[in-house]
Amino acid sequence: MNTRPPTLEEVAQRAGVSTGTVSRVINNARHVSDKSRRAVQSAITELGYVPNTAARSLATARRGAVVLVISSDDPALFANLFFAEVITGVNAVLEETDLQLMLLLAASARGRERFAKVLQSRGADGVMLLALKENDPLSKMAEDSGLPAVHGGRSLDRPPQWYVDADxxxxxxxxxxxxxxxxxxxxxxxxxxxxxxxxxxxxxxxxxxxxxxxxxxxxxxxxxxxxxxxxxxxxxxxxxxxxxxxxxxxxxxxxxxxxxxxxxxxxxxxxxxxxxxxxxxxxxxxxxxxxxxxxQPIEALGREMTRMLLRLLNGERPTSLILPTELVVRDSA
Amino acid sequence: MNTRPPTLEEVAQRAGVSTGTVSRVINNARHVSDKSRRAVQSAITELGYVPNTAARSLATARRGAVVLVISSDDPALFANLFFAEVITGVNAVLEETDLQLMLLLAASARGRERFAKVLQSRGADGVMLLALKENDPLSKMAEDSGLPAVHGGRSLDRPPQWYVDADxxxxxxxxxxxxxxxxxxxxxxxxxxxxxxxxxxxxxxxxxxxxxxxxxxxxxxxxxxxxxxxxxxxxxxxxxxxxxxxxxxxxxxxxxxxxxxxxxxxxxxxxxxxxxxxxxxxxxxxxxxxxxxxxQPIEALGREMTRMLLRLLNGERPTSLILPTELVVRDSA
DNA sequence: TACAGTCCTGTAAGCGCTAACAGCCCCACC
DNA sequence: GGTGGGGCTGTTAGCGCTTACAGGACTGTA
The missing domain is CATH 3.40.50.2300 (Response regulator)
Structure with a gap:
C-alpha cells in the first residue's frame, strides 16, 4: 500500500557517512564524532527512518521480544482479573525497554505446539510462564530450550529456578x-x-x-x-x-x-x-x-517477573521473589 | 546457553538436496518430487529443525505477527473481563495460523511511541485496535501506516473502514x-x-x-x-x-x-x-x-476481528460486522 | 531424430542490519 | 622527526532465509 520504508543505507547516503557509522549512532556506540552523529540524526528524522526489526534480529540473534505464556484454561484464572493485572504489570516494565510482548495461550495441544515453535525458532529472547499446573509440560519445554524463563507461582514437585510468587x-x-x-x-x-x-x-x-x-x-x-x-x-x-x-x-x-x-x-x-x-x-x-x-499483589507479580527476566537477559543471576500479601478486612471477619 | 539451532543449509546437506528445495518443502511449494520431499522431511525431524523467524521475515518482508493494541487505561474495561475474553477469541483464531500475537497497552504517551515504532519498523503485519476513545490518535497512526487495521467498536466521528462492533x-x-x-x-x-x-x-x-x-x-x-x-x-x-x-x-x-x-x-x-x-x-x-x-459477545468480537484481519492480510476486502447481543434475564426485570 | 513443453533442481543474489577488521588522521611523547 | 596509541570511519562478510533464474531430465509430439 505504501512506499518502502527508508533503509539504513539511505540514511547513510543522505548523511554522507557510511552504514557502519549510522549503525553506531543508532545503537549509540562509542567512536562517533559529534559532527557525524548530528548529520546522521537529522538524516534519520528527515527520512523518518526506523530500523527494520527483522534485519536487526537476524544480525544480532536477538529477537527484541519476550513471550508471556498462559497455560491454564481455567476460567477461574480470569475471574479475578488476574490476567489483566499481570499484563498491566508486565507492560509497565517493558515500556521502559524496547522489547515487545508476545502473548500465547497454551492450554490446548495446538497452543503447546506453537509455544514449542517459538522456543525452537528463537522467536523470543525470554519466557514468562503463568498458571502452570503440576508437571505442566510447558515448564520442561522452556527449560530444555535454554531460553531464560521466569515463572509466576511455583509447583510443588520441582520449584523452577527463577520464579515470583505470592506469600x-x-x-x-x-x-x-x-x-x-x-x-x-x-x-x-x-x-x-x-x-x-x-x-x-x-x-x-x-x-x-x-x-x-x-x-x-x-x-x-x-x-x-x-x-x-x-x-x-x-x-x-x-x-x-x-x-x-x-x-x-x-x-x-x-x-x-x-x-x-x-x-x-x-x-x-x-x-x-x-x-x-x-x-x-x-x-x-x-x-x-x-x-x-x-x-495478592498481582500487578506487582507481573512487574517483578518482567524485571527478573530483564536481569536474566542482561546476564545477571537474580534471586527468586516472594511478594507480600495483604489482608483486606471487610465485614465477614 | 545452548548450541546453535540447525539451519536450513544443514537440513539441505543432510537430505542431500539444495537449500532451495528445502525451502520449497517448508513452504510446501510445488515442483518438489516425493523423493526429495521425504528426504527433506526426515532430515527436518532428525535435526529438529525449525525455521528462523527473523531470517524468514527479512527475506519475505512479512513479519508473522499481528499486534493487538489496547488504548484505554480505563479499569472498567477490565472489570467485565473484556480483556481476557477478547484475547481468548483472538488467540483461538490465530492458533489456526502461524501468526503470533503481540500485545501493546498504549494508553500512555510512551505506549503510543512504541506503537508508532511497531508500525514504522513493520514490526507486525496487521493491527487490531481496541477501546479507542473519540479522536484517539492511535486510529490515525494506524491508518497512516498503511498496515491493515481492524477496529473493535466504532467512534462517532469517523467510523473506521474495518470494524467489528456489538449491536x-x-x-x-x-x-x-x-x-x-x-x-x-x-x-x-x-x-x-x-x-x-x-x-x-x-x-x-x-x-x-x-x-x-x-x-x-x-x-x-x-x-x-x-x-x-x-x-x-x-x-x-x-x-x-x-x-x-x-x-x-x-x-x-x-x-x-x-x-x-x-x-x-x-x-x-x-x-x-x-x-x-x-x-x-x-x-x-x-x-x-x-x-x-x-x-455482548466479547469473545466473538475478538474472533471476528482476527478473522477480518486475516482476510485483509490475504488481500481480500471483508465487510465490517455488527455482532448480535443477547438479553440475559435475571431477577431485576 | 528433433523439438517443445513440463517438472524438478541447484545457484546465487538479495532482504537490512551488525560488528569485526583495517585504515586513516592526529596528537602526545620521547 | 620518529614512534605509538587513540579515536573515528569505511568496508565487508556474514546472519538464515526466499525466490528469480538458468539449466537438466523427461515426456510427448511431429
Missing part, C-alpha cells in the same frame, strides 16, 4: 491471626488442592498460626478451590465441628460457597462464624456480608 | 421491549456518554423501542457509564418522574449505582421498578436482585 503461607497466617485477634478460638479451614503449592502453603499458614497460638488445627475440610467444594466443605465442618466460630477458606470462590451454606444453616456471619477468604476476587466486595480476604 | 442499539431495544412486554409503561433510561458510539446507540435503541410502542421517551438522565453517575441519574429520575416503573441503564456499573439508590428510596426491584443493565459484567449476577442485562 501464600504468610497471607494465610495473617488471616488466621486476624481471626485469633478478634477473639476466635475454634478456627476451622477449608483447604484448596493440596497438590498445588498455593493450596499447601495456605494450609501450612493456617496450621502455623493456630499451633503458635496454642489452638487446635484439627478442624479441616478439603476442597479444590471451587465454589461447590467450598459449600461441601462448610457442611462437613459444621457437622463435624458444631463449635467452630471461624473459618479460613483458601479461596474466595470456596468462601462464597461457604457463605451460602452458613446462611442456609442459620449461622450469622460474622457474629456466629467469621469467614476469611483468599484472593480478593472482584466479587468479594459484593458478597453478603462483604468478604474479608487476602489480596 | 448496541438492537440490544438496548431488546431490553426495553422486554420491559414493555412485562407490562411496564413508564420507562426511563440512564444514558452513557453520548459522545461515544456505544452510549449514543444504546440511547437510540431506547428511543426506538419506546416510540414504536407509543410510549414516552422523555424520562432521561445522563450518565457517564460509572457507578456514581448511575446513582446520581437514578436520583434525578425518581425526583423528576416519580411515576416511573422501569429503567433501562446503559451500563451495569451504572445499574449497580441505580439499584442502591432504589433500595435507599424504598423502591422494590422489580416489583416497583424494573431495572435492566448493559454489558453483563461479572458482578451482575451477584447484585441484589441479580441484574437483568444485555450481554
Amino acid at each position: 501464600n503461607r504468610g497471607g494465610a497466617r495473617a488471616a488466621v491471626e486476624h481471626l485469633i485477634a478478634s477473639g476466635r478460638r475454634n478456627i476451622a479451614t477449608i483447604t484448596g488442592e493440596l497438590d498445588t503449592h498455593a493450596g499447601m502453603s495456605r494450609f501450612m499458614g493456617f496450621r502455623e498460626a493456630t499451633v503458635l497460638a496454642g489452638l487446635s488445627d484439627a478442624r479441616v475440610a478439603h476442597g479444590d478451590f471451587s465454589e461447590t467444594s467450598g459449600a461441601a466443605g462448610m457442611k462437613l465442618l459444621l457437622d463435624d465441628h458444631p463449635d467452630l466460630d471461624a473459618v479460613f477458606v483458601a479461596s474466595d470462590a470456596m468462601a462464597t460457597g461457604a457463605l451460602s451454606v452458613l446462611r442456609e444453616r442459620g449461622k450469622r456471619v460474622p457474629e456466629d462464624v467469621a469467614v476469611v477468604g483468599f484472593n480478593d476476587i472482584v466479587t468479594a466486595q459484593h458478597t453478603r456480608p462483604a468478604l474479608t480476604t487476602v489480596r | 448496541n442499539r438492537g440490544g438496548a431495544r431488546a431490553a426495553v421491549e422486554h420491559l414493555i412486554a412485562s407490562g411496564r409503561r413508564n420507562i426511563a433510561t440512564i444514558t452513557g456518554e453520548l459522545d461515544t458510539h456505544a452510549g449514543m446507540s444504546r440511547f437510540m435503541g431506547f428511543r426506538e423501542a419506546t416510540v414504536l410502542a407509543g410510549l414516552s421517551d422523555a424520562r432521561v438522565a445522563h450518565g457517564d457509564f460509572s457507578e456514581t453517575s448511575g446513582a446520581a441519574g437514578m436520583k434525578l429520575l425518581l425526583d423528576d418522574h416519580p411515576d416511573l416503573d422501569a429503567v433501562f441503564v446503559a451500563s451495569d456499573a451504572m445499574a449497580t449505582g441505580a439499584l442502591s439508590v432504589l433500595r435507599e428510596r424504598g423502591k422494590r426491584v422489580p416489583e416497583d421498578v424494573a431495572v435492566v443493565g448493559f454489558n453483563d459484567i461479572v458482578t451482575a449476577q451477584h447484585t441484589r436482585p441479580a441484574l437483568t442485562t444485555v450481554r
Whole structure:
C-alpha cells in the first residue's frame, strides 16, 4: 500500500557517512564524532527512518521480544482479573525497554505446539510462564530450550529456578491471626488442592498460626478451590465441628460457597462464624456480608517477573521473589 | 546457553538436496518430487529443525505477527473481563495460523511511541485496535501506516473502514421491549456518554423501542457509564418522574449505582421498578436482585476481528460486522 | 531424430542490519 | 622527526532465509 520504508543505507547516503557509522549512532556506540552523529540524526528524522526489526534480529540473534505464556484454561484464572493485572504489570516494565510482548495461550495441544515453535525458532529472547499446573509440560519445554524463563507461582514437585510468587503461607497466617485477634478460638479451614503449592502453603499458614497460638488445627475440610467444594466443605465442618466460630477458606470462590451454606444453616456471619477468604476476587466486595480476604499483589507479580527476566537477559543471576500479601478486612471477619 | 539451532543449509546437506528445495518443502511449494520431499522431511525431524523467524521475515518482508493494541487505561474495561475474553477469541483464531500475537497497552504517551515504532519498523503485519476513545490518535497512526487495521467498536466521528462492533442499539431495544412486554409503561433510561458510539446507540435503541410502542421517551438522565453517575441519574429520575416503573441503564456499573439508590428510596426491584443493565459484567449476577442485562459477545468480537484481519492480510476486502447481543434475564426485570 | 513443453533442481543474489577488521588522521611523547 | 596509541570511519562478510533464474531430465509430439 505504501512506499518502502527508508533503509539504513539511505540514511547513510543522505548523511554522507557510511552504514557502519549510522549503525553506531543508532545503537549509540562509542567512536562517533559529534559532527557525524548530528548529520546522521537529522538524516534519520528527515527520512523518518526506523530500523527494520527483522534485519536487526537476524544480525544480532536477538529477537527484541519476550513471550508471556498462559497455560491454564481455567476460567477461574480470569475471574479475578488476574490476567489483566499481570499484563498491566508486565507492560509497565517493558515500556521502559524496547522489547515487545508476545502473548500465547497454551492450554490446548495446538497452543503447546506453537509455544514449542517459538522456543525452537528463537522467536523470543525470554519466557514468562503463568498458571502452570503440576508437571505442566510447558515448564520442561522452556527449560530444555535454554531460553531464560521466569515463572509466576511455583509447583510443588520441582520449584523452577527463577520464579515470583505470592506469600501464600504468610497471607494465610495473617488471616488466621486476624481471626485469633478478634477473639476466635475454634478456627476451622477449608483447604484448596493440596497438590498445588498455593493450596499447601495456605494450609501450612493456617496450621502455623493456630499451633503458635496454642489452638487446635484439627478442624479441616478439603476442597479444590471451587465454589461447590467450598459449600461441601462448610457442611462437613459444621457437622463435624458444631463449635467452630471461624473459618479460613483458601479461596474466595470456596468462601462464597461457604457463605451460602452458613446462611442456609442459620449461622450469622460474622457474629456466629467469621469467614476469611483468599484472593480478593472482584466479587468479594459484593458478597453478603462483604468478604474479608487476602489480596495478592498481582500487578506487582507481573512487574517483578518482567524485571527478573530483564536481569536474566542482561546476564545477571537474580534471586527468586516472594511478594507480600495483604489482608483486606471487610465485614465477614 | 545452548548450541546453535540447525539451519536450513544443514537440513539441505543432510537430505542431500539444495537449500532451495528445502525451502520449497517448508513452504510446501510445488515442483518438489516425493523423493526429495521425504528426504527433506526426515532430515527436518532428525535435526529438529525449525525455521528462523527473523531470517524468514527479512527475506519475505512479512513479519508473522499481528499486534493487538489496547488504548484505554480505563479499569472498567477490565472489570467485565473484556480483556481476557477478547484475547481468548483472538488467540483461538490465530492458533489456526502461524501468526503470533503481540500485545501493546498504549494508553500512555510512551505506549503510543512504541506503537508508532511497531508500525514504522513493520514490526507486525496487521493491527487490531481496541477501546479507542473519540479522536484517539492511535486510529490515525494506524491508518497512516498503511498496515491493515481492524477496529473493535466504532467512534462517532469517523467510523473506521474495518470494524467489528456489538449491536448496541438492537440490544438496548431488546431490553426495553422486554420491559414493555412485562407490562411496564413508564420507562426511563440512564444514558452513557453520548459522545461515544456505544452510549449514543444504546440511547437510540431506547428511543426506538419506546416510540414504536407509543410510549414516552422523555424520562432521561445522563450518565457517564460509572457507578456514581448511575446513582446520581437514578436520583434525578425518581425526583423528576416519580411515576416511573422501569429503567433501562446503559451500563451495569451504572445499574449497580441505580439499584442502591432504589433500595435507599424504598423502591422494590422489580416489583416497583424494573431495572435492566448493559454489558453483563461479572458482578451482575451477584447484585441484589441479580441484574437483568444485555450481554455482548466479547469473545466473538475478538474472533471476528482476527478473522477480518486475516482476510485483509490475504488481500481480500471483508465487510465490517455488527455482532448480535443477547438479553440475559435475571431477577431485576 | 528433433523439438517443445513440463517438472524438478541447484545457484546465487538479495532482504537490512551488525560488528569485526583495517585504515586513516592526529596528537602526545620521547 | 620518529614512534605509538587513540579515536573515528569505511568496508565487508556474514546472519538464515526466499525466490528469480538458468539449466537438466523427461515426456510427448511431429
